[in-house]
Amino acid sequence: MKNIHPIKKETRKEGSGVARGDRVVLFILLSLCLLGLIMVYSASSALAWKNYADSTYFLKRQLLWTLIGIAAFFFMAQTDYHQFREGIIPISGIIFTLLCCVYFFGVDVNGARRWMRIGPISFQPSEFAKLFTVIYLAHYIAKKGDHLAKFFRGLWPVLLILGMLSFLIWMEPDLGTTLTIAIMTVILLFIGGASLRHLAWLSALAVPFVTYSLIRFPYMLQRVKTYINPLSDPPAKSFQINQSYIALGSGGTFGVGLGEGQQKLFFLPQPHTDFIFSVIGEELGFIGTFCVIVLFLSLLWKGARIAQGIEEPFGQILAIGTTLLIVMPALMNMGVVTGLLPTKGLSLAFISYGGSSLLMNWAAAEILYRVSKDIPVRRSGKKAKILHIEGADS
Amino acid sequence: MSKGPTPFSRSAQFFLVASVLTVGFLFVLIRLAVIQWLQHGKWDHLAKAQHERTIPADVERGTIYDRNGRILAINVEVPSLFAISDKIKNPAKTAKQLAPLLNVTPRSLIEKFNREKDFVWIARKIEQTRLIAVEKLQLPGIEVLMESKRFYPKRALFGHIIGFVGIDNNGLEGVEHKYDDLLKGKKGGVVVVRDAYGRSIYPKGFNYIPPSQGGDVTLTLDETIQYISARALQHGVEQSGAKAGTVLVMNPTNGAILSMAVYPPFNPNKIGLYQPSEWRNKAITDMYEPGSTFKIVTAAAALEEKLVSPEEVIDCENGVYAIAGTMIHDHTPMGKVPFYDVIAKSSNIGTIKVATRLGAEKLSEYARSFGFGTRRGIDLTGESPGLLHNVDAWSSRSLASIAIGQEIGVTALQMISAAAVIANNGVLVTPHVIDNHSIGRGDLAPTPVGEKVISDRTVKEMTAILERVVVMGTGRKAAIPGFVVAGKTGTAQKIDPVTGVYSKNGYVSSFVGFVPANKPVLSILVMIDEAAGERTGGEVAAPVFSAIGREVLRYLKIPPDSSVGVSTVTTSPSREKGA
Numbered sequence: 025m026k027n028i029h030p031i032k033k034e035t036r037k038e039g040s041g042v043a044r045g046d047r048v049v050l051f052i053l054l055s056l057c058l059l060g061l062i063m064v065y066s067a068s069s070a071l072a073w074k075n076y077a078d079s080t081y082f083l084k085r086q087l088l089w090t091l092i093g094i095a096a097f098f099f100m101a102q103t104d105y106h107q108f109r110e111g112i113i114p115i116s117g118i119i120f121t122l123l124c125c126v127y128f129f130g131v132d133v134n135g136a137r138r139w140m141r142i143g144p145i146s147f148q149p150s151e152f153a154k155l156f157t158v159i160y161l162a163h164y165i166a167k168k169g170d171h172l173a174k175f176f177r178g179l180w181p182v183l184l185i186l187g188m189l190s191f192l193i194w195m196e197p198d199l200g201t202t203l204t205i206a207i208m209t210v211i212l213l214f215i216g217g218a219s220l221r222h223l224a225w226l227s228a229l230a231v232p233f234v235t236y237s238l239i240r241f242p243y244m245l246q247r248v249k250t251y252i253n254p255l256s257d258p259p260a261k262s263f264q265i266n267q268s269y270i271a272l273g274s275g276g277t278f279g280v281g282l283g284e285g286q287q288k289l290f291f292l293p294q295p296h297t298d299f300i301f302s303v304i305g306e307e308l309g310f311i312g313t314f315c316v317i318v319l320f321l322s323l324l325w326k327g328a329r330i331a332q333g334i335e336e337p338f339g340q341i342l343a344i345g346t347t348l349l350i351v352m353p354a355l356m357n358m359g360v361v362t363g364l365l366p367t368k369g370l371s372l373a374f375i376s377y378g379g380s381s382l383l384m385n386w387a388a389a390e391i392l393y394r395v396s397k398d399i400p401v402r403r404s405g406k407k408a409k410i411l412h413i414e415g416a417d418s
Numbered sequence: 419m420s421k422g423p424t425p426f427s428r429s430a431q432f433f434l435v436a437s438v439l440t441v442g443f444l445f446v447l448i449r450l451a452v453i454q455w456l457q458h459g460k461w462d463h464l465a466k467a468q469h470e471r472t473i474p475a476d477v478e479r480g481t482i483y484d485r486n487g488r489i490l491a492i493n494v495e496v497p498s499l500f501a502i503s504d505k506i507k508n509p510a511k512t513a514k515q516l517a518p519l520l521n522v523t524p525r526s527l528i529e530k531f532n533r534e535k536d537f538v539w540i541a542r543k544i545e546q547t548r549l550i551a552v553e554k555l556q557l558p559g560i561e562v563l564m565e566s567k568r569f570y571p572k573r574a575l576f577g578h579i580i581g582f583v584g585i586d587n588n589g590l591e592g593v594e595h596k597y598d599d600l601l602k603g604k605k606g607g608v609v610v611v612r613d614a615y616g617r618s619i620y621p622k623g624f625n626y627i628p629p630s631q632g633g634d635v636t637l638t639l640d641e642t643i644q645y646i647s648a649r650a651l652q653h654g655v656e657q658s659g660a661k662a663g664t665v666l667v668m669n670p671t672n673g674a675i676l677s678m679a680v681y682p683p684f685n686p687n688k689i690g691l692y693q694p695s696e697w698r699n700k701a702i703t704d705m706y707e708p709g710s711t712f713k714i715v716t717a718a719a720a721l722e723e724k725l726v727s728p729e730e731v732i733d734c735e736n737g738v739y740a741i742a743g744t745m746i747h748d749h750t751p752m753g754k755v756p757f758y759d760v761i762a763k764s765s766n767i768g769t770i771k772v773a774t775r776l777g778a779e780k781l782s783e784y785a786r787s788f789g790f791g792t793r794r795g796i797d798l799t800g801e802s803p804g805l806l807h808n809v810d811a812w813s814s815r816s817l818a819s820i821a822i823g824q825e826i827g828v829t830a831l832q833m834i835s836a837a838a839v840i841a842n843n844g845v846l847v848t849p850h851v852i853d854n855h856s857i858g859r860g861d862l863a864p865t866p867v868g869e870k871v872i873s874d875r876t877v878k879e880m881t882a883i884l885e886r887v888v889v890m891g892t893g894r895k896a897a898i899p900g901f902v903v904a905g906k907t908g909t910a911q912k913i914d915p916v917t918g919v920y921s922k923n924g925y926v927s928s929f930v931g932f933v934p935a936n937k938p939v940l941s942i943l944v945m946i947d948e949a950a951g952e953r954t955g956g957e958v959a960a961p962v963f964s965a966i967g968r969e970v971l972r973y974l975k976i977p978p979d980s981s982v983g984v985s986t987v988t989t990s991p992s993r994e995k996g997a
Contacts, residue, residue: 070613215431270468272453273461286469289613310454314447321443328436332429344432348439355442362449 045101046330046396052323053374053389057090059304059316060375067288067303068296068377082296082377089379093386100390105342108159109166116185119156122149123192130196138196150193150201151384157186157205158212158345158388165216166338172218179213179222199237199244200368204353206230212345216337251366264299265363267291272305272313272362279309296377298369301361316375317358324351327392333399343395346388350374469611478566479587480601480632482580482594484641485853490576491594496567497549499540503531505559512557516540519551531559542585543567568594574683575644578699579637579798579851582686591697593635593851596799603632636853638674643667646969647677651944654962655681658927659950664701664830665962667970670838670932670941673847673868675796676970702801705827706926706945709910710764710892710955712823714837714930716773717761717883719784722876725775728758728883732768739767742814746770749909749954758883762891764907766822773821781820782809787871788836789846790828796849804828823910834943837930840880840904841938844872885935888960896929896960898967900978904938905931905963907955912948924948929959933967939976942966 061083068082075081108115122140126149130137139146164182165172172178186209194202210223238245271287274280285306288295295303304312327347331340350373357372359365371378373385453461482491499520506512513527520527520541530538541548543565552560568583570576581592589598647665655663667677684697698704720726737751748765760768773781785791791806805827807816819825828836831849839846845868872880884904887893892907912924928945932938944959944966952958971978 211435215428215435217428269453269457270461270465272450273457274465276454276458276462286465286611286613289469289611291468291614305450305454310450313450313454317443317447317450321440324436324439324443328432331432340428344435348435351439355439355446358446359442362446362453364445364449 044397045393046326046399048326049323049330049389049393049396052319052326053393056316056319056374057094060300060372061086061090062282063300063304063307063375064296064377066283066285066307067300070289071296074290085379086377086382089382093383096383097386097390097393100387101394103394105391105394106338109163109338112160112163115156116160119149119153120189120192123153123189125149127192127195136196136198138198145379147383148380150196150198151380153189153193154201154205154208154349155346155384155387157189157208158342158349159391160185161209161212161216162338162341162345165212165341166336169337170217172213172216175219175222179218182209182213183226194237197237197241199241200370204356204370207352208345208348211348212341215344216341247366247368251363264293264367267293268299268302268361269363271299271302275306275309275312277310279305279307279312282307294369297371298357298376299361300376301358301372304375305361316372320351320354320373323347327351330392330396330399334395335400339395339398342391346392346395349388350385350392468614477603477605477630478632479568479583480603480634482601483634483636484576484639484644485637486640486642487636488572488641490572490637490641491568491570491580493566494569495564496543497546497562498542498565499544499549499552500561500563501531501538501540502559502561503533503538506531507558512560515555516552516557516560519548519555520544568686570686572641573687574685575641575648576639577684577686578680578697578701579639579678580686581699582689582697591800592699592798593637596797597635597852600633601635604630637851638669638676638853639678639851640676642973643970644677644679646973647679647966648681648683650962650965650969651679651681652683653965654944654946654958658946658952658958660927660946660948660958662700662947663962664943664945664947665966666701666830666834666941666943667966668834668838668849668941670841670938671847673835673838673849674853675849675851676940678851699798699800701830702796702798703829705802705804705829706947707826707910707913708823708828708833708928709908709926710766710823711833711837711906711908711928711930712826712828713761713764713769713821714840714880714884714906715785715788715790716769716776716781716821717757718788718840718872718876718880719781720772720776721879722784722872723776723780726757726772728756728879730757731755732757732760732765732771734760734765734768737767739770741770741774741818744815744818746818758886759891761883761906762886764887764892770818770821773817776821778809778812778817781817782806782812784871785820785826787846787869788839789832790826790836794829794831794835794849796831797852801831802827802829804832823908830943830945833928833930833945834941837906837932837943838938838941839871840877840884841932841941842868843874844870844877846871881935884931888931892954892956893929893931893960895956896931896963896967898933898964898971901933901967901971901976902935902979903931903933903964903967904935905929905942905960907960909954909956923950925953927953927955927958929955929963931963933971934976934979936979939974940967940970942970 064086065080065083069079072081073079126137126140129140131139131141131146133139138148138150140149161182168178186205190202190205193205210227214220214223238248267287271285271292285303287306288303292299292302301313301316304316324347327343331343331347334340334343353370354373356365356368357370360368360370371381374382479493481489484490509528509531513524513531517524517527527540530540540560549562553562566587568587570580579592581594582590583594584590587602589595589601594601647667651663651665663681665677665679666675668675678699678701680700682696684692689697721728731754733754734748734752736753737748739746746767748767750763752763752765752768755763755765755768757768757772760772785806790804793801793803816825835846835849847868881904884906885902887906888896888903893905896903896905906929908926908928908930910926911920912926913919914921914924926945926947927949928943930943932941942963944962946958946962949958
């Protein structure tokens with residue numbers, strides 16, 4: 025509670041009596057963020073010392089991005105999210121340009137071009153493409169309404185736009201983000217009222233695509249093989265997941281103590297990004313992992329409740345979309361770390377180290393928080409009337 | 419529920435999507451419970467295995483002393499070579515230069531240099547001369563560490579008893595093995611945390627386990643007696659053209675082994691030069707058919723059961739007698755002689771006749787109560803229990819055979835223990851090589867209280883008979899001037915291990931006895947294996963007994979018995995019974 029105290033004041037101030045955002049969401053976000061800063065420092069200090077002779081190298085950067093994220097959060101909280109709808113065409117242009125740029129001018133890391141570097145700042149355009157997908161779908165669903173159930177009039181244009189977007193990301197290659205965008209699209213279209221039959225066909229279309237990807241990028245096939253049968257594989261390949269098990273398992277109920285973990289000493293791959301959940305499990309035990317899961321579950325249901333409370337489609341889809349954008353990759357990350365899913369580089373929202381993802385998550389959170397302000401006030405059984413219906417029948 | 423949700427009530431869809439994800443989180447939660455609770459022990463064990471390393475703190479292995487405090491096993495500092503891979507500039511060249519000095523191939527060295535470790539042994543515990551040669555090369559990355567190496571200053575003298583240790587100073591044979599836990603002490607060390615590259619990061623807390631100094635061990639053996647025994651044994655083996663032999667000298671009253679000599683000798687400082695069969699302590703591991711020495715048991719049993727008296731005249735059938743369908747021969751044909759001469763002159767026929775009165779059950783019972791068929795419980799590893807079949811498995815011939823020491827396998831240790839029963843007023847003691855009191859470790863190997871096997875009367879009768887063996891029987895060459903010796907000779911054909919029948923040439927010649935007969939201080943067993951030419955126990959083993967007894971008695975300052983003449987042949991051998 026202490027953490028949110030100053031923000032609470034600010035919320036009141038800027039809310040100025042009209043509407044107040046969801047304070048539970050704020051609490052969850054700040055809890056995750058604080059835990060993230062602590063765990064990033066704990067998990068990365070050895071690596072930072074080894075690579076940069078500065079144990080706070082990653083912590084300092086994560087702190088900077090967190091401050092930028094929070095600042096942007098409160099700055100954007102002043103604005104009206106409906107403005108996204110007016111600016112959707114320029115926004116689309118920027119995103120597509122960035123994705124094209126990264127394909128041609130991106131920084132090559134391990135055979136993949138996912139990073140753009142502008143001066144001292146490097147970022148992943150695909151992170152912002154995820155957020156764009158949610159905004160675009162919210163806009164589109166709100167615009168088309170009932171027509172979405174029809175294929176050519178409703179579904180086809182949005183599939184074309186997002187298909188192109190996904191293709192650009194797939195080309196980087198970044199199959200994880202492509203898959204995230206595809207799944208998000210299907211879920212949001214389902215919520216938006218698209219025909220289940222169409223979505224089923226669309227999902228079936230993914231099968232040859234995934235198959236082709238596995239053939240084109242053999243390392244992915246190897247990961248799937250390792251997942252299906254860990255014994256079939258040389259020890260090095262299943263090494264990652266075993267190290268994750270050792271971290272989680274040795275943590276037990278209460279953990280070995282904050283900062284006392286050993287697995288981050290180069291046993292775990294990427295202890296501060298993809299496998300930070302293992303470090304939490306080792307140092308804080310089942311208590312720690314349980315708390316993280318409870319936080320994400322609370323955020324999920326809070327997001328669903330906000331979406332439910334909003335009575336116009338754009339806000340609804342934005343709320344559930346941004347919630348899923350934060351929660352779904354987190355769930356997949358936990359699935360990978362606990363060996364339920366094949367190894368895939370996904371970050372744990374607000375906790376994993378990484379500027380682009382942190383910024384994207386803060387932006388998504390801001391939209392969710394901003395939307396929550398528009399929930400009609402219900403008090404003592406009285407149900408308030410609809411406040412905004414903009415765009416509902418356009 | 420699929421069709422046409424109204425734009426304003428998407429509650430069902432939100433609920434469905436959130437529920438599906440919630441189920442996903444529940445899966446993760448269950449998985450975490452399995453890994454973090456149910457499998458916690460397993461993963462924790464693996465974690466410790468890869469995180470912690472104990473850097474051992476040096477422990478000095480304990481010293482082994484003889485009963486007079488002379489050092490039999492001690493530690494010396496010797497150089498060992500190790501490599502620090504990173505520091506080696508030219509592995510191929512280094513290996514090429516180093517290999518000939520260490521008698522290894524350059525390839526095996528390169529393989530060691532290439533290991534992903536900062537420390538790898540190259541050659542351990544090498545000679546000083548090799549070290550000097552290696553140091554002259556001044557190879558970067560090749561370093562020297564002084565290590566503690568076991569050294570046996572008495573070389574081969576105690577080889578079979580003390581045994582030896584492995585390269586890491588862990589006991590592998592003999593006393594070194596049996597008392598390894600006591601000698602090696604507790605390994606101490608600092609537990610350090612290491613990272614995935616195997617680098618030690620920092621000590622974990624104050625996890626220092628202080629090493630405890632290895633304990634010292636004092637043997638009951640006496641270097642002088644061991645030396646006398648070994649020298650006499652070697653002389654006896656060489657004189658008789660035999661291939662091997664064993665001598666045991668024991669204090670009959672408490673079972674303390676004073677010497678245990680096995681020929682051919684084995685030098686534990688040079689293990690590499692020997693085959694495992696050569697370092698085996700044959701006095702306890704190997705069994706043989708005792709032959710006539712076993713008549714001690716048969717005679718004692720018959721006297722104890724009052725089935726015969728020393729004076730009773732037994733017809734020895736002039737050397738040929740059929741029993742159970744087999745012809746029995748005596749080496750020296752005799753007619754009707756008193757029972758004491760049956761034993762003194764070692765008549766098989768007379769002994770078997772008396773044994774027949776005893777019966778199989780009783781003979782087996784006495785053999786077991788004299789310690790045959792089971793391990794004597796000496797505090798050394800590898801003791802054999804010998805071979806004594808259960809009475810049910812005996813054939814019609816077995817009684818006759820066993821009565822004269824055939825069809826039974828005994829160890830030298832069992833035989834000397836059995837003879838010591840007569841010397842120790844009928845009590846069977848447990849032989850041992852460690853002096854528990856001197857190291858204040860009475861708990862270590864508690865010596866069981868001996869069991870009274872035969873009565874004082876039988877002891878007296880048997881002592882007289884065994885004295886007679888030396889005075890005018892088969893064991894006259896065992897006599898020691900100035901002392902009354904009691905003992906028994908034995909000459910046994912060996913069973914050919916290939917054909918399973920008695921061999922023509924292989925004989926075990928032995929003599930077992932004690933001295934002085936009236937107040938024994940020494941039990942001595944001499945066993946000569948496969949003597950060439952003259953091969954009776956009386957001719958081959960008895961002189962060795964005499965030589966050892968004479969010198970050891972003098973060394974122990976046991977005063978000669980004034981009533982005994984200096985001559986080896988006397989006419990009044992026994993106090994109890996006249997000739």
